[in-house]
Amino acid sequence: MIKVEHANKTFSGKYGTVHALQDVSIHVEKGDIYGIIGFSGAGKSTLIRLVNGLETPDTGNVIVQGENLGNLKKTQLRKLRRKIGMVFQQFNLLESKTVYHNIALPLILEKAPKEEIDKKVKEVLRFVELEDKKDVYVSQLSGGQKQRVGIARALTTTPDILLCDEATSALDPQTTESILKLLKKINREMGVTILLITHQMQVVQMICNKVAVMENGQVVEAGSVLDVFGKPQAPVTRRFVQTVVNDQIPESILSLVKEQKEHFRVERLKFIGSSVKRPVISDICHVDGIVVNILGATVQELQENVMCVFILQLIGAEEKILEAEKQIDGNGVIRERVEAI
Numbered sequence: 439m440i441k442v443e444h445a446n447k448t449f450s451g452k453y454g455t456v457h458a459l460q461d462v463s464i465h466v467e468k469g470d471i472y473g474i475i476g477f478s479g480a481g482k483s484t485l486i487r488l489v490n491g492l493e494t495p496d497t498g499n500v501i502v503q504g505e506n507l508g509n510l511k512k513t514q515l516r517k518l519r520r521k522i523g524m525v526f527q528q529f530n531l532l533e534s535k536t537v538y539h540n541i542a543l544p545l546i547l548e549k550a551p552k553e554e555i556d557k558k559v560k561e562v563l564r565f566v567e568l569e570d571k572k573d574v575y576v577s578q579l580s581g582g583q584k585q586r587v588g589i590a591r592a593l594t595t596t597p598d599i600l601l602c603d604e605a606t607s608a609l610d611p612q613t614t615e616s617i618l619k620l621l622k623k624i625n626r627e628m629g630v631t632i633l634l635i636t637h638q639m640q641v642v643q644m645i646c647n648k649v650a651v652m653e654n655g656q657v658v659e660a661g662s663v664l665d666v667f668g669k670p671q672a673p674v675t676r677r678f679v680q681t682v683v684n685d686q687i688p689e690s691i692l693s694l695v696k697e698q699k700e701h702f703r704v705e706r707l708k709f710i711g712s713s714v715k716r717p718v719i720s721d722i723c724h725v726d727g728i729v730v731n732i733l734g735a736t737v738q739e740l741q742e743n744v745m746c747v748f749i750l751q752l753i754g755a756e757e758k759i760l761e762a763e764k765q766i767d768g769n770g771v772i773r774e775r776v777e778a779i
């Protein structure tokens with residue numbers, strides 16, 4: 439659906455050259471909700487601007503619905519863009535116009551017949567649950583309602599793809615959740631593929647099935663959300679995952695662990711999907727000569743899956759600990775030794 443292949447983009451200014459994108463590749467498939475996460479300046483906006491043709495890469499390809507944007511004439515690009523809706527952090531609405539007018543605008547600009555406009559606007563208003571606000575001025579709406587209008591406007595041209603640029607960053611947590619649920623509904627019920635950029639891992643956790651992590655203009659890690667949350671590789675990814683999954687040992691417990699005189703090892707176990715059902719802890723307790731101490735545990739919902747993290751202290755002789763590790767590994771659970779204790 440969307441392929442960015444080895445894209446490079448530099449900006450030159452009076453302060454020198456900025457490599458906004460360096461050999462960036464992503465592949466978004468039909469039906470995905472694909473999140474691009476990174477701190478400020480990582481290159482997220484530049485990447486999303488390549489996808490809607492607002493920027494062109496210095497080298498590399500951007501392919502949307504089978505069309506290489508670099509080969510398209512202006513009219514062809516305009517036609518393709520009609521199938522790409524855009525949602526913005528600051529909504530980009532006309533504050534002094536009504537909700538109806540704002541939503542109708544893309545069709546008014548296309549000179550669509552009045553009846554068609556009316557039918558479509560009412561349909562999308564119903565979908566975003568703002569029918570009662572049709573004649574209200576945008577300036578009188580809350581942030582969440584404004585974003586619903588922004589989303590409704592993006593839906594009037596019946597897009598195949600929705601690009602969301604920090605769509606929830608200006609909203610409080612409760613409103614963020616309702617907007618994310620709306621995006622998921624658009625994905626499921628309308629079959630719209632969503633590519634979003636964010637700096638909030640909660641957004642990725644709640645609605646994305648895939649994620650790419652960006653740092654300094656590069657994609658440092660990409661994959662399914664379950665894999666990236668389960669086995670984050672890059673330090674920046676671990677930092678993002680830790681903002682939503684607390685898998686660290688609390689300080690107060692750490693000091694007690696350090697006082698332990700017997701031989702022990704601390705292990706972090708992650709149960710995702712079907713591995714949640716395995717009786718792993720009971721299995722380790724059956725290893726003769728091993729005492730199991732639970733130092734911490736958290737449960738997170740990841741889409742339709744659950745991810746449980748347990749931090750265990752295994753106390754016993756080294757060969758018994760190795761035996762317990764074998765038991766754990768045979769159960770398809772992700773296991774990491776917690777070093778430096």
Ligand SMILES: Nc1ncnc2c1ncn2[C@@H]1O[C@H](COP(=O)(O)OP(=O)(O)OP(=O)(O)O)[C@@H](O)[C@H]1O
Nearest residue numbers: 449451456458476477478479480481482483484485
């Ligand atoms: N038009 C431009 N001219 C010059 N430099 C630019 C331009 N657009 C982006 N940059 C630079 O490219 C780098 C990546 O910027 P980009 O906006 O893509 O990052 P971002 O991850 O979206 O950050 P933010 O979350 O702050 O928007 C930054 O160093 C930025 O200053």
